Amino acid sequence: MQTDWPRLAAVLAARLPRRALHPAVRIWTKGSPRGSWAVAFSGGADSLALLLVLWAHFPEQRKKLVALHFNHRLRGRAATADEKFCVRVCVALGVRCYVGRWQRPAKTASESEARAARFAFFEREQKRLRAPALWLGHQQDDIAETMLMRLARGSGTAGLAAPRPVQPMPGGRTHLRPLLTLKKRELTAALLAVDAPWREDATNAGGDYFRNRVRRSVLPAWRRAATDRDALAGAALARERLEEDDAALETWVQRLALLDHGDRRLHVAALAGVPRAVARRALHRWLLAQPDTGELSRQGFDVLLAAAEHGNATRFSLGRAGFAVIRRGWLVYERTRRLKK
Numbered sequence: 001m002q003t004d005w006p007r008l009a010a011v012l013a014a015r016l017p018r019r020a021l022h023p024a025v026r027i028w029t030k031g032s033p034r035g036s037w038a039v040a041f042s043g044g045a046d047s048l049a050l051l052l053v054l055w056a057h058f059p060e061q062r063k064k065l066v067a068l069h070f071n072h073r074l075r076g077r078a079a080t081a082d083e084k085f086c087v088r089v090c091v092a093l094g095v096r097c098y099v100g101r102w103q104r105p106a107k108t109a110s111e112s113e114a115r116a117a118r119f120a121f122f123e124r125e126q127k128r129l130r131a132p133a134l135w136l137g138h139q140q141d142d143i144a145e146t147m148l149m150r151l152a153r154g155s156g157t158a159g160l161a162a163p164r165p166v167q168p169m170p171g172g173r174t175h176l177r178p179l180l181t182l183k184k185r186e187l188t189a190a191l192l193a194v195d196a197p198w199r200e201d202a203t204n205a206g207g208d209y210f211r212n213r214v215r216r217s218v219l220p221a222w223r224r225a226a227t228d229r230d231a232l233a234g235a236a237l238a239r240e241r242l243e244e245d246d247a248a249l250e251t252w253v254q255r256l257a258l259l260d261h262g263d264r265r266l267h268v269a270a271l272a273g274v275p276r277a278v279a280r281r282a283l284h285r286w287l288l289a290q291p292d293t294g295e296l297s298r299q300g301f302d303v304l305l306a307a308a309e310h311g312n313a314t315r316f317s318l319g320r321a322g323f324a325v326i327r328r329g330w331l332v333y334e335r336t337r338r339l340k341k
Contacts, residue, residue, distance in 0.1 A: 005052070005092035008196045012049065013056030015190045021053075021178035022165040028133075028176060029058070036131040040122060041067040041090075041097070043082045043199035046137035048089070049187045050179060052196070054135060055093050067097040068125050068134075070118040073105050075203065082199045098125055111209040126173055138163045138177045141184040144235040145214050148222070154298070156280075161243040183232055249281045258282040263289035268308045269329030279309055283331075290333045294319030 018026065039054060041047045055062060069086040071079050083099055090097035100121035106113065122134055142163060150159045167175040179187065191198060207213050223231045253259070256274065258267050259282060266286040271279050283305050287293055296304070296318065304324055307314040314326040322335040 003092070003197065005089055006055075008194050009052040009056040009093065011194045012052050012190055012196065015193060016049065016053050016182070016187075018057045020181060021057075022181050024165040025176050025178040028166050028174070033132045033172075035133075036064045036066050036129050037061055037133050037135060038122070038126055038129060038131040039065060039067050039135045040118075040137065041069050041086050042137075042201070043069070043086045043089075044137075044201060045188050045191055045198045046139055046179065046184070048196065048198045049191060050135060050137040051089070051093075051095070053178075055095065062094065065093075065095045066125075066129060066131065067095050068122055069097060069099045070121045071099060071101045072109070072114050072117065073102050074109060074114070075201070078202060082201075085199050098129075100125070111211060123173075127171070132172065133174050133176050134169075135176045135178070136163070137179055139179040139182050139184055139187060140232045140236050141215070141219070143180060143239050144219055144222075144232050145211055147235055147239065148214050148218055149210060156277075157242045157246040157249065161239055161246050164243060180236065249277055252278050253282050253285065256282075259285060259289075264333065266308065266331035267329065268311050268326055268331050271309050271311070276305075276309070280305060283308055286331060290318070290322075292319065292321035293333075294321065 037054065037058075039047070039051050041051055051065075051067060055065060067086065067090050069083060071083045073079055075082075087097050087099070089095075100118075102114075102117050105117075109117075125131075126134055146162055147160055150162070153159075163177050163180065164175075165177050165180050167177075169175055203209070204212055204215070207216065226234070256270060256278070258270055258274075258278075259265065260267070263285050266282055271282070283301070287296065287301075300316075304314070304316050307316065307326060308331055311329065312326060314324065316324040318324050318333070320336060322333055325332050325334045
């Protein structure tokens, strides 16, 4: 029997009302820029719930909704079936669906490589469609998984505040995650209650990727250890507070006027008495603004940070392209002089 997707969307929206969406995203929709809304649509439970809820709760945007499906071509027939499912759902809803395919996927593609290929497709389509927003189906479980993964690599507030409900991106684009207020089991329960089918990625049950290992082994044990606490809700609250702290650091860097010339110069003489978190943030921003700095190790960053805090005259290599140089109270970037042949 053919699925009546418009009816399912309406019934699902009653179970997941607009007030259940993240408040920051609801505020964004009230003053949202004109243009299409692009929805990352894998066919899984999270992205399906997202597409159906957006279609039902924002009827004025239905003609401007576009679904973006990326076929990684790593799972053979199953990946093809995912693509066909997504197209069928979109046809039934009257939503345009654009499909991207990884042309030359590596047989042993890493999690980060697959993600990079997927988001490169999303970015291209957003630009082509002039869509100001990309909607993503991340939910509360994703917050906890991301936090645990990033703790393992020593991330600061910016990394631990991910995934953000409203995330400004380069070029005036925005990533939106309205389902961060909901748990995975709440979404799947709502879909099951309305008899909505979805696609399952069999690789999620494996242990090849770090996120899958955290999801299958670490997160369940962590939640059980929390006993009478809602660990997922706690992680979501911590993420909100980390985002506030991260915004405060950015504001402090701006008000102290530590950087100028488009972040190309860092006023190290003004770092005296400034908390290390602020100095670290200013240096990080300075590094991002420089061309061809290469990969600076954590140890190298700390050495450069200490030199900046003390204002010591320094010439620090940032790879083959140039040096970080401290002189006369400023940190600047100097390109390597190439010898003529």
